[in-house]
Amino acid sequence: MAGHSHWAGIKHKKGRADKLRSNLFSKLSREITVAAKLGDKDPDMNARLRSAIQAARSANMPKDNIERAIDKSSNSTDENFENMRYEGFGPDNVAVIVETLTNNKNRTASSIRTIFQKYGGNLGTQGSASHNFNQLGVIKINRKEISDDKLFEVAIEAGAKECISNDDFHEIQCEKSEIYNVKKKIESKIQNFISTEIEWKPLNDVEVKKDKVEITTEFLEALENNDDVQSVYTNLKFTNNL
Numbered sequence: 001m002a003g004h005s006h007w008a009g010i011k012h013k014k015g016r017a018d019k020l021r022s023n024l025f026s027k028l029s030r031e032i033t034v035a036a037k038l039g040d041k042d043p044d045m046n047a048r049l050r051s052a053i054q055a056a057r058s059a060n061m062p063k064d065n066i067e068r069a070i071d072k073s074s075n076s077t078d079e080n081f082e083n084m085r086y087e088g089f090g091p092d093n094v095a096v097i098v099e100t101l102t103n104n105k106n107r108t109a110s111s112i113r114t115i116f117q118k119y120g121g122n123l124g125t126q127g128s129a130s131h132n133f134n135q136l137g138v139i140k141i142n143r144k145e146i147s148d149d150k151l152f153e154v155a156i157e158a159g160a161k162e163c164i165s166n167d168d169f170h171e172i173q174c175e176k177s178e179i180y181n182v183k184k185k186i187e188s189k190i191q192n193f194i195s196t197e198i199e200w201k202p203l204n205d206v207e208v209k210k211d212k213v214e215i216t217t218e219f220l221e222a223l224e225n226n227d228d229v230q231s232v233y234t235n236l237k238f239t240n241n242l
Contacts, residue, residue: 036073137179158185202235
């Protein structure tokens, strides 16, 4: 459920991460169900499922909810979810990538298009916005789990490209094709992870004018609150201190 770090940081500072995703548990449950359906139901044998469960635990999802989501993978054989990506530009021409997990492509496409139109944005074709980003494997770990120096050593040994630390978490970046290999090596030293995802990182940030901050924030919140949306990425940079 990640996004561009600047936007994610702003949400965290404002204490709004949970409010912005009132349906966070349902999104996490859906990812667990799909991961279990596509692979082994044993998380030790299924890297995607293991990462989904770790993300759910980081969000304090009850163990019963996690187990129900795994069990549902056996009961929902007639329900197929697909990963769909939408790209476009929001207020003040910020580039946006929206990743969804849906069982109804028409419903999702209509909903995403409506949100873009409502806030004065434009939904484009695939490739229209993604050329502004690099796709990387991103592993996030709570700062309390390990020191900066130790993490840097562990990350380099695991084959990561970069290691960034901020006030709340460490972020390890690697080639997207290597994310689970890198993660597996790090797991020998660290047990608790915030998330393990393939994310879109902007090549350059676009500053949002002060008078566009409110509508841009509302636009991104509307996307994230959509039931089918799993992740939202943007190259925005607010000019004022939020």
